[in-house]
Amino acid sequence: MNFQKVPLAPGLYFVGVPIGTARDITLRALDVLASADVLAAEDTRSMRRLMEIHGVPLDGRRIIAMHDHSGEKVVNGLLAAVEQGKSVAYASEAGMPLIADPGFELSRAAAAQDVMQTCAPGPSAVLTALVLAGLPTDAFHFAGFLPNSSSARRRALEGLVEIRATLAFYESPKRIGATLKDAADVLGTTRKAVVCRELTKKFEELRRGTLAELAESYSTGSVKGEIVLLIDRGNLENVNEVDLDGVLKEALETMSMRDAVDAVSQAHGKPRRQVYQLALNLEK
Numbered sequence: 530m531n532f533q534k535v536p537l538a539p540g541l542y543f544v545g546v547p548i549g550t551a552r553d554i555t556l557r558a559l560d561v562l563a564s565a566d567v568l569a570a571e572d573t574r575s576m577r578r579l580m581e582i583h584g585v586p587l588d589g590r591r592i593i594a595m596h597d598h599s600g601e602k603v604v605n606g607l608l609a610a611v612e613q614g615k616s617v618a619y620a621s622e623a624g625m626p627l628i629a630d631p632g633f634e635l636s637r638a639a640a641a642q643d644v645m646q647t648c649a650p651g652p653s654a655v656l657t658a659l660v661l662a663g664l665p666t667d668a669f670h671f672a673g674f675l676p677n678s679s680s681a682r683r684r685a686l687e688g689l690v691e692i693r694a695t696l697a698f699y700e701s702p703k704r705i706g707a708t709l710k711d712a713a714d715v716l717g718t719t720r721k722a723v724v725c726r727e728l729t730k731k732f733e734e735l736r737r738g739t740l741a742e743l744a745e746s747y748s749t750g751s752v753k754g755e756i757v758l759l760i761d762r763g764n765l766e767n768v769n770e771v772d773l774d775g776v777l778k779e780a781l782e783t784m785s786m787r788d789a790v791d792a793v794s795q796a797h798g799k800p801r802r803q804v805y806q807l808a809l810n811l812e813k
Contacts, residue, residue, distance in 0.1 A: 545651020
């Protein structure tokens with residue numbers, strides 16, 4: 530692929546790189562990588578490999594690692610390079626920089642010092658997933674990575690219950706089953722969702738269903754690759770709280786609290802925790 534070495538003004542250049550297929554990079558991104566005085570990357574090996582694929586020479590430049598454990602020293606060093614009149618290009622391991630990415634610390638520090646910043650945009654996993662999933666895209670809420678522990682993850686999901694937008698998350702293949710189960714319990718078992726895996730890569734896969742169906746599907750076995758989880762905004766025409774009280778009262782007459790809560794939350798697409806709290810209030 531052709532690229533040009535072009536004069537770059539002193540400043541920070543954030544570069545979008547492919548999320549899978551190497552040819553998804555833009556010509557401008559290649560120009561910046563070829564021309565910048567200083568190169569920095571979340572993953573130096575993937576950056577070097579990408580440049581090799583497209584024939585972009587390092588020309589004696591080394592790639593500076595900037596990841597979650599780099600600390601202020603690396604950030605300050607890159608900003609110092611800009612102060613010395615150099616152009617600095619930073620790229621994430623994949624996709625757009627700063628999106629759930631350590632490049633955010635560099636951008637924040639640069640903004641505080643009024644350092645010139647610009648971006649050569651490129652692919653984004655969350656936007657690619659939204660294009661393919663078939664869920665509403667007029668409003669979406671990107672929540673990054675959910676916490677590792679189930680209790681913290683459930684608390685985070687509870688904070689998203691009232692958001693009337695498609696919810697988007699990045700998730701580890703090791704945790705996707707547990708996350709889907711927690712999401713079904715908190716957001717409602719009948720909510721539609723899509724698991725988007727390995728986007729733009731050879732084994733790209735989209736699996737659609739309700740949260741309950743997907744939780745069951747991913748409850749056993751293991752999967753590999755990068756995952757974007759999208760969850761529909763839910764049914765805006767669910768029964769209101771007053772009606773829910775009545776439905777719950779009827780269910781409690783013939784069922785245990787646990788069974789009644791499960792039945793009502795599933796039937797009306799309400800988060801289980803919300804229905805459980807109503808049941809506790811009715812008991813009081």
